[in-house]
Amino acid sequence: MPSSTNDGWKTRVSALLGVRYPIILGPMRMITLGDMAAAVSMRGGFGQIAASGLDNPEDIRAEIRKARALTEKPFGLNIPVYRSNAFDALEAAIEMGVKTITTSAGNPAKIMDRAKQAGLTVFHKASSVKLAKKARDAGVDGIIAMGYEAGGHVGRENVTTLCLVPQIVDAVDLPVVAAGGIADARGVAAAFALGAEGVEMGTRFVATRECPVPDFFKEELCGADCDGTLLLGKEAMPIRVLKNKVVMLVSGMTKADVDTAMVNAGDAAYVMQGGTRDTAVMPCGQIAGLVGCQCSVADVFDEIVAGVPNVLKRIQGVTG
């Protein structure tokens, strides 16, 4: 467990990121921009701007400026390395003085020389022990171990956070952040018990007041059960999304002629690019069923910071 002081929780992750709490805003395409990153960093966590969807480097610089105008606290930039804008995004981060980047979806070796030459801290998102070792060999500073219950793109290996985190902790001598299926103090305490030194949450933050997604996304997320999501695109790039009419159609789980009067598979579009609760593709994790709607980012932090010691007491009540 991290040591708790008046200055927050001390782990290698909080030290590397320069934050009070090693609680990270999961980068989310076209959602976690400057405002959202700043909202999390201002609470003592680590906000992230997602470069995905910001194809013009000036748009990335503008979001960094926006976050910086709102907070002096550190925040980072997430760069999916397979995307064509990866190098432009990296240069924008360096030019704007961002100190930490996270990489996902690809081999971080591609950008590592330049990142290290510029003195950046790099965390890479990995969905298997093999990929974590590859990232370690490329020279990253930490691993974000993401289980397949997570919202958004997940690994093809179908390994859960509970199994993945301790195996990566044992396999690489680097600080590990747990991602996927964490939404409250119980999940955070569990992640630390597995050896993680930080957590990353996406789904939990989508349901906050500050999050700029359409209301219907928040309503569907907060109304979802634990089986309210499915994986699309299993062969190529699996993505966990909320079940709705268009997703059932695209995944072949509903016949086109049943219950789809207003929807057809061609309507499918990422939620930030339009659509309705029936036609938008809404990435979301299996933890949705635990998430209540319309709290603030501050409420999320308050519940976790106050709740983790209570979880520990409950464990001690069992184990003595």
Ligand SMILES: Cc1cc2nc3c(=O)[nH]c(=O)nc-3n(C[C@H](O)[C@H](O)[C@H](O)COP(=O)(O)O)c2cc1C
């Ligand atoms: C709507 C949405 C969009 C996402 N977009 C990205 C992205 O652009 N880059 C990335 O590395 N991860 C992305 N993710 C994954 C999150 O950063 C985070 O790792 C994940 O949500 C953690 O699992 P959880 O949803 O169970 O909290 C996305 C997740 C969601 C829900």
